[in-house]
Amino acid sequence: MHKDFPSATSNVELHNLSREELIAKIRAYQRQIELFREEQRRLNTLFAITRSLSQELDLDNLLHLLMDEVKETLQADRCTVFLIDEERGELWSRVGHGLENFEIRFPKSKGIAGYVATTGEVLKIDDCYSDPRFNPEIDRKTGYRTRNLLTVPMRNKMREIIGVFQVLNKKTGPFTDADVRLLEAIAPIAAVQIENAQLYEELRRTFDSLISTLAHIVDARDPQTAGHSHRIMLYADEIARIAGWSKRDREVLRISALLHDLGKIGIREHVLTKSEPLTEEEYEHVRQHVELTKSILQKIHFSRRFKDIPLIAASHHERLDGSGYPDGLVGEEIPAGGRILAIADMFDAMTSRRHYRDRLNFVQVVRTLKEAIGRHLDPYYVNCFFQISLGRLLEIMEFEEDEWVRPADLKWLKNFTLGELARLFEKEADWPEWALMFLRYYETAGSQNQNREE
Ligand SMILES: [Fe+2]
Missing domain, CATH: 3.30.450.40 (GAF domain)
Structure with missing residues (x-):
């Protein structure tokens, strides 16, 4: 019996009570029942809070x-x-x-x-x-x-x-x-969970800064590919977003993208920056960067959530028909993340200036991408890539340059996709203003960087 509960009363005693006393007794019981219910509600809340808190790390x-x-x-x-x-x-x-x-x-x-x-x-x-x-x-x-x-x-x-x-x-x-x-x-209970979350946040910050530092080290080896890893990450993330990937899978893909060329730190600098065509031996040497990426990443301890990163990162040069490297994987043997990275990597390679050539004409970029569908690139993810807006593509191409595209133009160009532009390229007819505007911006992309290097 709860200590606050009115004391038990026998039937005989109840008979002797007046009507008023009886009513008072019933009211006392009702109040106690209310208090018990209140207590129960509070306990339920406590359980609910404990349960939901234990599942949240942000x-x-x-x-x-x-x-x-x-x-x-x-x-x-x-x-x-x-x-x-x-x-x-x-x-x-x-x-x-x-x-x-x-x-x-x-x-x-x-x-x-x-x-x-x-x-x-x-x-x-x-x-x-x-x-x-x-x-x-x-x-x-x-x-x-x-x-x-x-x-x-x-x-x-x-x-x-x-x-x-x-x-x-x-x-x-x-x-x-x-x-x-x-x-x-x-x-x-809250204090323990908050400390856990703070610790997790701190670890995440350390982890993220380590990943982006590694990506910068790779990109810094060659000023002309500066920002390459970051752009690949942004293109790949757009594809995964459009394909409806979960937050968690997108995060794994973003890290794999940032680290995909990590193995280039083991490639001789004069080969990486050479402006003449590579010899057969040099080409073989460059190809080794993928194996190196894999072996370096496999030495890093990734939690279960991130365990696929070495495999995804190291499959960005595989091709759907098995003619890629390092393992000659075919179709779905290539991790989906690797198939997405291949598209992003190919697009960025064609739309960036290199030591040995200028960026490709955009009509040619689209044609090359389309020709690679099924043979080199996964049709489904290329289709997702073609759904990216032209505004977003320009933003990624020059992610370090704020307002390189006039905000009003950018907003307008976000209404049209790469796929719509690609369809226009198939026709001979006059191109609308948005298409011409995109191509004008594309022609000048990277000129800021170019000037800095000179
Ligand atoms: Fe690569």
């Missing part, structure tokens, strides 16, 4: 999820999680109700949140503006009026305070002791 998503659940459960108007930035001695929050699109920061010792973060005390205030610890600065910045609040510290496994949970303006009056208990139960 910090912003996690914070959003937490704040929405807590706001809902505590019937509050707003909820914010402030995290401690030890290096700067500040509390900060970038997601919170009423904080959309701006990050708020203030000294760690300031306001109620600062007080709780410093002392570790729980604060429940029923009238904020009459409490001297309340910092009205945030209200002034956000144009909000805080009436009452509840703030609890969040401690990690080491019992260190990593931030505070703050809920504002309960809709049904001041916050209750039951609200305090619930938030105190949620806080440590």
